Amino acid sequence: MSTLTATPGQTIGPFFGYALPFSRGNELVQPGSAGAIRLHGVVTDGEGAPVPDALLEIWQADADGVVPSATGSLRRDGWTFTGWGRASTDDDGHYSFTTVKPGAVQPDSAPFIGVTVFARGLLNRLFTRAYVPGDRLAQDRLLSTVPADRRHTLIAVPDENGLRFDIRLQGDDETVFLRYPGHHR
Amino acid sequence: MRHMTAIVDTNPDSASASQAGISAEIAAVEADYHRAGIEETQPRLNYPPYRSSLLRHPTKELHHADPEAVELWAPCFGAGDVAAVESDLTIQHGGEPIGERMVVTGRVIDGDGRPVRRQLVEIWQANASGRYAHKRDQHPAPLDPNFTGVGRCLTDDDGTYRFTTIKPGPYPWKNHHNAWRPAHIHFSLFGTDFTQRMITQMYFPGDPLFALDPIYQSITDQKARDRLVAAYDHDVTTHEWATGYRWDIVLTGSARTPMEAE
Numbered sequence: 001m002s003t004l005t006a007t008p009g010q011t012i013g014p015f016f017g018y019a020l021p022f023s024r025g026n027e028l029v030q031p032g033s034a035g036a037i038r039l040h041g042v043v044t045d046g047e048g049a050p051v052p053d054a055l056l057e058i059w060q061a062d063a064d065g066v067v068p069s070a071t072g073s074l075r076r077d078g079w080t081f082t083g084w085g086r087a088s089t090d091d092d093g094h095y096s097f098t099t100v101k102p103g104a105v106q107p108d109s110a111p112f113i114g115v116t117v118f119a120r121g122l123l124n125r126l127f128t129r130a131y132v133p134g135d136r137l138a139q140d141r142l143l144s145t146v147p148a149d150r151r152h153t154l155i156a157v158p159d160e161n162g163l164r165f166d167i168r169l170q171g172d173d174e175t176v177f178l179r180y181p182g183h184h185r
Numbered sequence: 186m187r188h189m190t191a192i193v194d195t196n197p198d199s200a201s202a203s204q205a206g207i208s209a210e211i212a213a214v215e216a217d218y219h220r221a222g223i224e225e226t227q228p229r230l231n232y233p234p235y236r237s238s239l240l241r242h243p244t245k246e247l248h249h250a251d252p253e254a255v256e257l258w259a260p261c262f263g264a265g266d267v268a269a270v271e272s273d274l275t276i277q278h279g280g281e282p283i284g285e286r287m288v289v290t291g292r293v294i295d296g297d298g299r300p301v302r303r304q305l306v307e308i309w310q311a312n313a314s315g316r317y318a319h320k321r322d323q324h325p326a327p328l329d330p331n332f333t334g335v336g337r338c339l340t341d342d343d344g345t346y347r348f349t350t351i352k353p354g355p356y357p358w359k360n361h362h363n364a365w366r367p368a369h370i371h372f373s374l375f376g377t378d379f380t381q382r383m384i385t386q387m388y389f390p391g392d393p394l395f396a397l398d399p400i401y402q403s404i405t406d407q408k409a410r411d412r413l414v415a416a417y418d419h420d421v422t423t424h425e426w427a428t429g430y431r432w433d434i435v436l437t438g439s440a441r442t443p444m445e446a447e
Contacts, residue, residue, distance in 0.1 A: 008404045008413060010371075010386040010413070011237075012371070017319060018320075018333075020309070047240055059260055067255050067258045071266055084260035105255060121238050121239075121242075123232060124383075125382060142250050142251075175243075177243050178247060181249075182296060182380075184225075
């Protein structure tokens with residue numbers, strides 16, 4: 001039980017682009033290496049317009065479902081899988097990571113990639129999950145609690161190089177964003 | 186209350202509203218908050234006085250999720266990720282930056298008061314003139330060739346971070362006519378689980394722009410807003426060198442129990 005009140009968040013603002021992105025931040029593995037996939041998509045606002053000043057971070061298990069504990073994300077050595085990456089959106093609202101398909105961490109659960117979203121205009125970070133499509137989704141604990149007509153917003157779509165995961169901040173097909181226990185208003 | 190019923194211009198750069206109009210909107214939201222009587226501790230995602238939030242906030246309730254799998258852990262960073270020199274923003278170039286040299290230090294702790302050890306803290310900020318070293322910053326204030334305004338460090342075993350930098354200046358933006366942001370430093374923080382990830386802004390005590398700023402005021406509760414304001418600390422100030430500020434950061438409680446944590 002938490003006893004201290006959390007410090008409030010604030011927007012990432014417009015000027016993070018020279019500070020937070022770093023070289024190969026979006027390459028959890030090297031493009032073209034064995035098992036590499038692209039995870040990419042577009043971030044859009046309530047009018048469907050691209051959001052060109054968003055920052056996304058992903059955090060995931062490796063292909064065998066092992067949660068990484070290796071350091072080295074900020075200075076990648078090309079060999080160590082740290083499970084964490086960061087990418088900003090471009091002028092078209094598009095982001096892209098090179099990574100591997102995560103394995104399931106628990107035998108009865110569906111594998112997913114944890115996603116954090118920051119943007120100018122977004123006053124606090126948002127969390128979501130990008131599930132890997134597959135037959136385990138039907139038994140997933142979280143997905144079963146999400147209304148059927150919104151469930152697809154949490155499931156990445158296979159494409160030629162890997163997975164596509166669009167993020168809609170607002171509107172009819174708004175992405176399901178998550179509130180974890182202890183996250184108060 | 187004509188300002189509340191008018192059609193709101195969603196172009197974040199139109200600067201069409203007046204400060205008086207924005208201030209009235211801020212006051213109306215806060216009055217509603219006090220009438221409702223339910224404590225809030227975080228910014229509202231839907232906060233119309235901050236025009237850029239209009240089309241960028243989710244309209245559906247955030248969906249409850251019990252953290253599982255990878256969410257119970259956080260990415261790890263080590264000495265190889267961050268050079269010691271990155272915590273001193275005043276020595277990254279050939280000369281001394283212009284402005285008030287200062288030290289900002291504090292602890293990163295979780296909701297149970299436990300230190301967040303050996304974890305990454307990132308900061309970025311404007312220079313003393315209120316100008317960011319970012320290509321999109323068009324404010325006609327001077328860039329400082331000796332100041333980039335980006336720092337990183339790892340917390341120590343007590344959860345303490347420490348940066349040496351220059352006090353940033355306030356700067357204008359286009360939320361409304363004659364809008365100015367209070368001076369601030371952006372902070373990016375990780376915890377021991379993924380769910381504790383956060384980005385925020387640290388402010389300076391007594392800033393006259395607080396009441397006018399829709400980003401600071403998007404936190405509707407004064408006690409909560411105060412948690413973003415550093416304290417001047419004369420014990421951090423050093424003789425003939427730098428002023429000192431202290432600011433502690435509390436992350437949301439860790440989902441793991443202490444026994445699982447280490």
